[in-house]
Amino acid sequence: MADKRRLILEGGDPAADARAFRRALGNFPTGVTIVTTAGVGAPAGVTVNSFASVSLNPPLVLWSIAHTSRSHAAFRQCEHFAIHILAEDQVGVSQVFASASDDKFSLVDWHSGRTGSPLIDDALTYLDCVCEARYEGGDHTIMIGRVVDFGRLEGSPLTFSQGRYGIMLDHPEVAGNARDQRRIERGLDELPFLTLIAKAHYKEDADLERWRSVAGYTPVGSKVLAGLHQSAPLTADELARGMYLDRREVEDSLNVFLADGHVALFDGHRFALTESGNQRRRQMIEYLSRYQGEQLVDIDPADLTVATRVLKGFLAGPDQQCGGLHIADHAPGVGTNFIS
Known part of the structure; x- marks a missing residue:
């Protein structure tokens, strides 16, 4: 079994090397989401992979936004937001909302949802939410949303890990027999x-x-x-x-x-x-x-x-x-x- 042990690449105090700590966190693959809100005067949207479900009853989800984000103020005071889980062919959409562009919504097709938040067309899943609570967590604000409307389309999800986009693929061990x-x-x-x-x-x-x-x-x-x-x-x-x-x-x-x-x-x-x-x-x-x-x-x-x-x-x-x-x-x- 000794020859199967994994190499130790880095470790130690995360405060001493934030980049290495981020790479360690990057070993946890996630999906890719875009979160939008109507904003004040103009809609706001960001690309996020800090999304997680919290509860089915009531239907609660969470995500977090950095204090340094240009959209932090819009989400810090919003009453509602929409979370979109992206499909594997929507890398371009992800990159639009991960950019510093001031006109992101002109580059995608969207419409207003039940709460008034923008809903991006053809996202694999959308969750239209009322903001239930906010909590301060270090250099991020944690957002809790109550889902009031959702939709799911056919397709496979886009994934993200170690700074790279990916697609879903069955593990070879799934093919355990002929x-x-x-x-x-x-x-x-x-x-x-x-x-x-x-x-x-x-x-x-x-x-x-x-x-x-x-x-x-x-x-x-x-x-x-x-x-x-x-x-x-x-x-x-x-x-x-x-x-x-x-x-x-x-x-x-x-x-x-x-x-x-x-x-x-x-x-x-x-x-x-x-x-x-x-x-x-x-x-x-x-x-x-x-x-x-x-x-x-x-x-x-x-x-x-x-x-x-x-x-x-x-x-x-x-x-x-x-x-x-x-x-x-x-x-x-x-x-x-x-x-x-």
Whole structure:
């Protein structure tokens, strides 16, 4: 059993290293929600993963908002709010409300709910709430809501962990026998091609997690290196949007890479890889090549050739640029509270 023990990555007094403590909290995957309220003069909304259910009878839920949030005042005095649980194809909506934009609601479709709070169209679930209570909890305000109206749509939830978005995937141990395996394979037969790509990338990302830990990479850090590779200097915000990552986690990784000499700063706010950063990136590619060889050893080379050609055609197609990064570098990753 000793060889199965997990590596200790960091620990100690959370007050001494808040970033490490946030990474520890990030090992608890959550869903992704957007909370909205009518506000005074203009609606307010934030992206939140501090959501939890409290009680079924009465129907109570909670979430928290940082005192430093630009929307704190609006929620501190609101009488009602709506919580939206996002679907796996709503990363873009999440990033709109996680941004510092002053005009978030012009970028999404919405309508007024029963309480008057804005309801975002096509959210996987909405919970329209009356504010039941508020409590001060350190640097956050904890909001308790009584649900007066709700709705649930078909689909799968978006997830978030360690600064990365993710999708739901059955655990391999679920396929404990041939019947389960056939059920899963039939389920895969029903999925669209692009969803299969996302699920395959998610599986690869999870398989590589132990190697990242041994090599000293964080999940976000490895994606930051990928995002900066062969790119013009990018801002932290462009990296976060292009790689579908939490902006604060991206900034943390960039600060570490700056201190280690793996990235250089241009114009005071743009980042690019140095030679040592490119060397770190090459080490990642070498390991990925070995991993690929192990994983695809039983796949017919002819099938691999066809699949590679199809993927290259898709990635080279129109409208595949996002935030200065090629979509090939984008990854649905797999919480910390990342309120804007």
